[in-house]
Amino acid sequence: MSALLESLLKGADPSSITEFFFWLIVVSLVLALWFRKTGKSPSYVHYSATLLTSLGILGTFIGIVVGLLEFNAEDIDGSIGFLLAGLKTAFITSLVGMSASILFKVLGTFSLFNQSE
Secondary structure, eight states: OHHHHHHHHHTOOHHHHHHHHHHHHHHHHHHHHHHHHHTOOHHHHHHHHHHHHHHHHHHHHHHHHHHHHTOOTTOHHHHHHHHHHHHHHHHHHHHHHHHHHHHHHHHTTSGGGSOOO
């Protein structure tokens, strides 16, 4: 199983991973706000802040793994670029996930984003 996962991630482009997680988190945030406003899917709304943070953390670990898969200890200078690209993905996805979670919690305090009566 780990060999399959490694082969999937080894050829992955860190910027594509970053973009995928960015849009996944944004869509999840918009859905959560919409469901909160319409009163639909309360279990999703209740879990949304955790989901947004979890997606950011998942992106973090995937970014680190992608950076480390291309790292070659025999050629450290040549491997730094790959490692930094993976770390960039890691930090951006964490930032987006945590920011979306905080934004969801803050916007939830405003009546505009709460269920219509």
